[in-house]
Amino acid sequence: MSDAEQTDPALPEILSMRDRAALVDRILEERLETVIPRIMREEGVSMWLLMAREYFEEPVIATMLNAENMHARRRTILIFHDPGDGKPLERLTVSRYGLGGLFESAWDPETQPDQWNAVAQIISERNPENIAINFSENTAFGDGMTLSQFRGITDALPQEFQDRIISGETLSVRWLETRTPLELEIYPGIVRTAHALIAEAFSNKVITPGVTTTHDVRWWYREKLASLGLRAWFHPSVGIQRQGTEGIIYSDTVIEPGDLLWTDFGITYLRLNTDTQHLAYVLRPGETEAPAGLVAGLSATNRVQDYLLESFKAGASGNEILANARAAAVKDGLDPSIYSHPIGFHGHGAGSPIGFWDNQNGDSRGEYPVRAGTTWSIELTNYSQVPEWGGQRVDFRSEEDAYFDGERVRFLDGRQTELTLIPSD
CATH class of the missing domain: 3.90.230.10 (Creatinase/methionine aminopeptidase superfamily)
Incomplete structure (x- = not known):
């Protein structure tokens, strides 16, 4: 960083596509390991539930795809869960395809064909105090939950967990701005x-x-x-x-x-x-x-x-x-x-x-x-x-x-x- 700008700067070397992908994945891993735990704990969020469909990636998920996954596949669902007591956060993906080893696969379609019920089971087993999903009247960055996906997950969740749903607006903004x-x-x-x-x-x-x-x-x-x-x-x-x-x-x-x-x-x-x-x-x-x-x-x-x-x-x-x-x-x-x-x-x-x-x-x-x-x-x-x-x-x-x-x-x-x-x- 500098206060003075060069008058006629030379063009820096542009990385190859392979090197770009490796660097993007390094950055993403650093962000997942450091930013997510901090903002979830500072905002008092136990679970953050994100979802997107292929070619209709919401702003947050689009930044969480590894370099070789250019789009969500079919329906990609990501879950961040803080078990508390200083334990490491869980990073789960409920989708048919993995995400570069950065999220643990948490769904076997052969065992549980219904993706929504698979998510509901994960939530029930972990019993989070609250569940953040991305809806916001203030910013598009925190408003990624579509109506059809909201209906899909809430129809599968028992009422007690529906009552724990909160907005993930601040988490979304903090993830993106940090x-x-x-x-x-x-x-x-x-x-x-x-x-x-x-x-x-x-x-x-x-x-x-x-x-x-x-x-x-x-x-x-x-x-x-x-x-x-x-x-x-x-x-x-x-x-x-x-x-x-x-x-x-x-x-x-x-x-x-x-x-x-x-x-x-x-x-x-x-x-x-x-x-x-x-x-x-x-x-x-x-x-x-x-x-x-x-x-x-x-x-x-x-x-x-x-x-x-x-x-x-x-x-x-x-x-x-x-x-x-x-x-x-x-x-x-x-x-x-x-x-x-x-x-x-x-x-x-x-x-x-x-x-x-x-x-x-x-x-x-x-x-x-x-x-x-x-x-x-x-x-x-x-x-x-x-x-x-x-x-x-x-x-x-x-x-x-x-x-x-x-x-x-x-x-x-x-x-x-x-x-x-x-x-x-």
Whole structure:
């Protein structure tokens, strides 16, 4: 992890598919051994029951499949059980196929053909104090239980166990948002990969001013990722802010000297996601640096970032962090908009949002506490007037991925503090 971002970073080595699978399974084993016992015991849950059908994997189960099982098979049911007294948790799978040796097989269809009754028998034998299943009105990440599967399991359970069902919402969010030591070893390199690709996109290797269009750059990203065996989790964005034109130009437009370029780009690699927004200036003929007003605009956005990082506090809600950061930035004479979010297994990850671009006042989604050991996209902007552009109001967007250890937020691979410069002659 680092505070400074390299100007033109080299692309890290991309692992072979076999090596990726081995690493994904190592990470998954670490997570199952460490994260599950901790969150179940801290949340007071005796049993966690998860289920998904083939090609309809719920968000949590999708992250618990080993690297060679790309989908749930038929119906995959996972059971985590805490027997108490400090004994190791049981990890059971009630399905026809195993999961890479990470879960103990607990169903013999030849002996008990009915999968629901097999689950009911396991529950009855263990007599848990409560049974968490994934239903939630607040977040899709904790709402994976479908109606048909809920009916299937409750029809098989005696009433006394039906009465012990609770929501697994918090378990789901905590599982997804928590990063482990092994994940943190590799995450900076994943972000470095994204940064290297952005640096190449914002260079004369890809852009010829007066010829290349914004959509050319978008599709360059997609083709480049395909050649590396990587994928984007959203279609890349490239836009232009231009002197004399209000707002950002999103349509397919030829890139010209004097343009301020913006990109929003995110990749998925080793099951982790990046989300980055960078700015670049296309030099006019004879220019060697960007206008001072554009340089100052990015610097002001960096100050908003600083206020946000200083506002992080373990246990505080996203709404509280948003309010504190905005108050500090506004007091400094800035014009901020903050819309940061967790990142990890999903680009817009599980956990508390810190503002939305269309809501700077906080809402119910931001009431969840921010926890230590989580990763974040520090996404925000500051609007600045640029003297060289006749006082035009310019949107200086920035997004960088970071880790919060409970005391400090650190960028995984630095942050942009200088505009990327693209020569035009």
